[in-house]
Amino acid sequence: MQDKRIEGLHRELNRLEEAIKRRDRAISDINRIIDDKLYTLTIVKEAYRTVSAILDHSEMVTAIMDLMKGVLTYDISGILLWEEDGGSELVMEVVQPSSKRLVDNFNSRFFHIAKKEIPVTLDKGRLVFKWKGESANLVRRSSKRSKAAFCKFIILKTGKKKLGILGIGRSENLGDFDEADTRLFSLIGNQSAVGLGNALSHERAQELAITDELTKFYTRRHFKECLEEEVKRSKRYGKVFSIVMLDIDDFKMINDKYGHIQGDKVLIDMSKSIRNALREVDLICRYGGEEFIIVMPETGRDGAIKAAERIRRIVKNKRFLISGKSARLTLSLGVASYPFDGVGGEDLIRKADQSLYSAKAGGKDRTC
Numbered sequence: 001m002q003d004k005r006i007e008g009l010h011r012e013l014n015r016l017e018e019a020i021k022r023r024d025r026a027i028s029d030i031n032r033i034i035d036d037k038l039y040t041l042t043i044v045k046e047a048y049r050t051v052s053a054i055l056d057h058s059e060m061v062t063a064i065m066d067l068m069k070g071v072l073t074y075d076i077s078g079i080l081l082w083e084e085d086g087g088s089e090l091v092m093e094v095v096q097p098s099s100k101r102l103v104d105n106f107n108s109r110f111f112h113i114a115k116k117e118i119p120v121t122l123d124k125g126r127l128v129f130k131w132k133g134e135s136a137n138l139v140r141r142s143s144k145r146s147k148a149a150f151c152k153f154i155i156l157k158t159g160k161k162k163l164g165i166l167g168i169g170r171s172e173n174l175g176d177f178d179e180a181d182t183r184l185f186s187l188i189g190n191q192s193a194v195g196l197g198n199a200l201s202h203e204r205a206q207e208l209a210i211t212d213e214l215t216k217f218y219t220r221r222h223f224k225e226c227l228e229e230e231v232k233r234s235k236r237y238g239k240v241f242s243i244v245m246l247d248i249d250d251f252k253m254i255n256d257k258y259g260h261i262q263g264d265k266v267l268i269d270m271s272k273s274i275r276n277a278l279r280e281v282d283l284i285c286r287y288g289g290e291e292f293i294i295v296m297p298e299t300g301r302d303g304a305i306k307a308a309e310r311i312r313r314i315v316k317n318k319r320f321l322i323s324g325k326s327a328r329l330t331l332s333l334g335v336a337s338y339p340f341d342g343v344g345g346e347d348l349i350r351k352a353d354q355s356l357y358s359a360k361a362g363g364k365d366r367t368c
Helices: 002-053 057-071 100-117 179-207 220-237 251-258 260-276 301-317 345-361
Strands: 076-082 088-094 127-131 150-158 161-170 241-248 283-288 291-297 320-322 325-327 331-338
Touching: 057 076, 057 088, 057 179, 076 100, 088 100, 100 150, 100 161, 150 179, 161 179, 220 241, 220 283, 220 291, 220 331, 220 345, 241 260, 241 301, 241 345, 251 260, 260 283, 260 291, 260 301, 260 320, 291 301, 301 331, 331 345
Parallel strands: 088 127
Antiparallel strands: 076 088, 076 161, 150 161, 241 291, 241 331, 283 291, 320 325
């Protein structure tokens, strides 16, 4: 009789033990769900903070890529934006050493999606391609048959308007994206679309004005109108002219370290230095962010390079006051001349941009 009672107690204890284990598993599952939700909310909050604080689309693209890199694991990412007139911009980043084949494979899939989704026909001759950071140095030729085996893409849109495509890719070594990766990527993509939409709308509104409020230089839109007029005038009278594109080296570091208010003060001070180094007839434009472009009428390439070097030396020798501290800054400059580097405004801008890129790639603080 006593044995049966002991046996019954053992069964009851086993039942209670199993019930406790089930409860512990349920609590563990609930905690995991709560942790996932909290993590997701943190990412959403960070994404919202990122897209709310920036009104320059180039800075926005950089911020989106930095945010993704912090929460997702992948080999390559890209953002393709397009304009209604067929122009487009593609920014790509390789986050770890990758084969050229992987990059080409990702590009191919990227543009396959774009061909199906974009509402305009892209003009490949007007595609602006940019590597983010030092990405180009991570792309290497390899005999390995590595490719972007797993990719995720999301259409960036506000309402019914499609703005572009955000994509990430993994090699076979990293494996496929799981459900959590997909959810986070979608959240970042949706928040990014809102931010990019605001930034692009802001830039379009800015372009409607003739003068940039901060630097008092001409706006990009007005500059392009003036450039086309200068092309027509030079063509009619057989004259030459040059354009100089310049960029403040490592300016992002100033904004990141001291904030945008200090960055704006540097831009104001810089614009005065540039203006004082030029002739009255030279037309200056704030082309975007910390990038400026100058039209120099009746000036050949040699004269433009001398003027660009004069600006570079003045800025290099100047002391800029940043948050109460004295600092030195440098410029990289690219030169293009009519008609030798192009007979149209867009051709000259493209050539000057290529020259500027060469100056950056060559070590910055130089004119090409």
